[in-house]
Amino acid sequence: MSDAPTTEYDALLLVSFGGPEGPDDVMPFLENVTRGRNVPRERLESVAEHYYRFGGVSPINEQCRRLKAAIEADLAAHSIDLPVYWGNRNWTPYLADTVRQMAADGVRRAAAFVTSAYSGYSTHQQYVEDIARARAEVPEAPQIDKLPVYCRRSGFIDPFVDGVRDALARLPEDARLVFTAHSVPLAQPGRADYVAELQDVAATVAERAAPGRPWTLAYQSRSGPPSQPWLEPDICDHLEELAGQGVGAVAVVPIGFVSDHMEVKYDLDVEAADKAAALGLRFERVPTPSADPRFAALPRELITESVGAAPPRAGR
Structure with missing residues (x-):
């Protein structure tokens, strides 16, 4: 094939x-x-x-x-x-x-x-x-x-750009962008290419939607044993770190996903949102391209x- x-x-x-x-x-x-x-x-x-x-x-x-x-x-x-x-x-x-x-x-x-x-x-x-x-x-x-x-295609990127702009319009001027993707083991074949693409796409979306605004890439939905190294930081850990730095609001962008499936609806809309609320962070989650x-x-x-x-x- x-x-x-x-x-x-x-x-x-x-x-x-x-x-x-x-x-x-x-x-x-x-x-x-x-x-x-x-x-x-x-x-x-x-x-x-x-x-x-x-x-x-x-x-x-x-x-x-x-x-x-x-x-x-x-x-x-x-x-x-x-x-x-x-x-x-x-x-x-x-x-x-x-x-x-x-x-x-x-x-x-x-x-x-x-x-x-x-x-x-x-x-x-x-x-x-x-x-x-x-x-x-x-x-x-x-x-x-x-x-x-x-x-890297516009049909994938453009919906995220629009979603980021909409989310930021509902947040304070100093809101941070946090991009997320599914974590994978560090030893997984192709991991380096995966990370490079995520960083490139996140940078493109951030520059088009909010030029100059700080952004970071975090990971979610880890499923491996604690002894196995996976991509980090975890989104919830990262939200805690941002709150400790004095950040007051975040727009979370699930750049690694094409639809709002369970790992978006639960891991972000429930777990990450609850974590943000406990930390006093304003929280907006950007939709995926979906249909x-x-x-x-x-x-x-x-x-x-x-x-x-x-x-x-x-x-x-």
């Missing part, structure tokens, strides 16, 4: 992480996510409480439905008749089932747009491996090319660039 597609496509595959859609789904979903990692049961039960707080439903699947509809609308607006499929890594609709349906529909070559904008293992290579694994389960599976990393039309245009733009001037092939 190539990461640099050079031919026409007859389908687009939206690939996401997946999430539970009811209380009975929560533990099986978490077991899927952590399979083979020897995560203690008590840790799974602790994380499960995050989902139960929201009725056992992760926002991510509904957000994928909205993104899929927005992508379809963008394709239609540009007269591109390309069917859009959707498959998840860890919950229904499972990626292998979607690839099976694509094969049954006669799809021969598809472009894959994943809901992760950055390089690195968990944000890029793991998606490549999961797509390959799903194809291996399906006889005569279509060729599937993962579209390029898009963290913003500019973000939904990215698959079309990436496909068109990959196949040249000719539009993607729609007939099968």
Whole structure:
């Protein structure tokens, strides 16, 4: 499977992480996510409480439905008749089932747009491996090319710029910008590229939205054992540090994420927000691109660039 597609496509595959859609789904979903990692049961039960707080439903699947509809609308607006499929890594609709349906529909070559904008293992290579694994389960599976990393594209960056401006307008003049992304182990392959991209994107958003304003990059959602070094500082620890420096307000920007899924809704909107309140910090959380039309245009733009001037092939 190539990461640099050079031919026409007859389908687009939206690939996401997946999430539970009811209380009975929560533990099986978490077991899927952590399979083979020897995560203690008590840790799974602790994380499960995050989902139960929201009725056992992760926002991510509904957000994928909205993104899929927005992508379809963008394709239609540009007269591109390309069917859009959707498959998840860890919950229904499972990626292998979607690839099976694509094969049954006669799809021969598809472009894959994943809901992760950055390089690195968990944000890029793991998606490549999961797509390959799903194809291996399906006889005569279509060729599937993962579209390029898009963290520096305007369709990803522009919604954050607007969100930062809106958030800062509700805060005092001296509010600080704090960008966040999912922490990963320091030993994870591709970690250096991941951090470099995060720093570059954060700097771009900060300069465009609030030139000259101080900003920092923090991390969230760590899940490894305490003995394993992960990217730091943790967002809650960093808020405490800022409060100690006399900072009175923060706009938190989840630059590492494309949608307001559970790690945004709980780790930021609950844990970080509660921490800020306890510290006396004014707190605003900037939304992610989600189904913003500019973000939904990215698959079309990436496909068109990959196949040249000719539009993607729609007939099968």
